Ligand SMILES: Nc1ncnc2c1ncn2[C@@H]1O[C@H](COP(=O)(O)OP(=O)(O)OP(=O)(O)O)[C@@H](O)[C@H]1O
């Protein structure tokens with residue numbers, strides 16, 4: 001017979017193992033570090049220019065960052081900061097290398113969501129964040145999933161639970177309740193409105209004093225920050241139900257959206273949400289805050305079946321928000337409008353007839369909502385995952401070059417389409 005204590009023992013053994021893996025994989029300080037990128041990668045894959053053009057520019061201007069030369073070879077290797085400096089300083093054929101970003105608008109937000117477990121959400125979120133950062137964008141990721149896959153793969157494994165989406169929600173509850181109470185007291189008829197009192201277990205956490213930036217952690221990528229999750233945050237769903245009960249007029253689904261609205265418009269370019277495999281308080285916050293909904297799905301029939309239920313249930317949950325009793329503080333309607341919705345096939349094998357048949361079924365049903373470029377099934381994801389890394393973080397010399405290149409091309413094509421979708425959505429955003 002086994003109790004919760006036995007499960008806890010099994011978990012602690014496993015955590016020890018995870019610690020060993022991190023120690024072997026990351027630097028001796030157990031901190032994840034970002035590799036340098038070769039001049040071949042910088043020219044051909046990142047700036048998409050001729051390597052000889054880049055060499056010529058660097059030779060002509062010694063004030064440009066020159067990278068490090070590897071001991072045995074001729075290649076130079078650049079840090080992401082150096083790459084970004086080159087991006088700011090160079091113009092090629094009179095064109096800047098900076099990626100497009102509409103002026104005067106806030107960062108664009110995309111939720112990678114599907115309640116099907118293992119659909120590839122975290123893999124897609126991680127790879128899109130890395131591709132976007134290599135493309136010159138400043139990225140904020142929000143990990144909404146208490147499995148914390150994205151946080152762990154970004155090197156954040158010791159996070160206190162108050163600095164997760166749960167902290168953001170509890171902070172929002174206290175602040176919103178205070179705002180409602182003040183509004184009630186200020187109004188002429190204020191005395192008629194009930195004042196909500198939150199228990200000390202919520203107000204005593206001191207969350208309402210936390211600044212917006214307190215929830216944001218740096219990662220090993222200088223232009224990617226993260227609002228992390230942690231395994232202890234699994235209770236959020238229970239806590240949120242209780243919070244709703246404490247103040248039924250609290251627009252619980254808009255907490256993260258309000259939080260992100262408080263960031264300066266120019267702090268980031270893209271915000272990417274990794275969602276849990278469930279429709280609940282956390283994923284509703286992700287979806288409500290998102291401008292674009294990106295739905296990854298495996299290429300099998302049951303995944304298609306499950307993706308179909310997901311959009312049905314999400315639609316019902318969003319429709320329910322329309323019956324929300326309170327008003328949103330800025331007078332906005334709780335009717336959620338997305339600038340775009342896309343389905344992305346993952347773990348796709350181009351030579352597999354069944355996968356191709358599913359791809360065409362997706363196309364027939366969801367039409368232009370299906371992305372052109374699925375993400376291919378590749379051993380490179382498994383291999384890089386063993387090093388707690390994305391394919392972008394893996395040094396191509398550590399794998400068969402062809403395997404690395406094929407995988408990278410597949411993610412690059414999917415990212416290019418993602419970027420085009422976000423640029424289209426950005427146009428639709430009000431200033
Ligand atoms: N393109 C790919 N090629 C090979 N393996 C992949 C690919 N994409 C994802 N995987 C593997 O599939 C598994 C599930 O992927 P992932 O964790 O990204 O899914 P998820 O939707 O985030 O899962 P969860 O619902 O549990 O959050 C992982 O082991 C991952 O390494």
Ligand SMILES: [Mg+2]
Nearest residue numbers: 121122145149
């Ligand atoms: Mg995941």
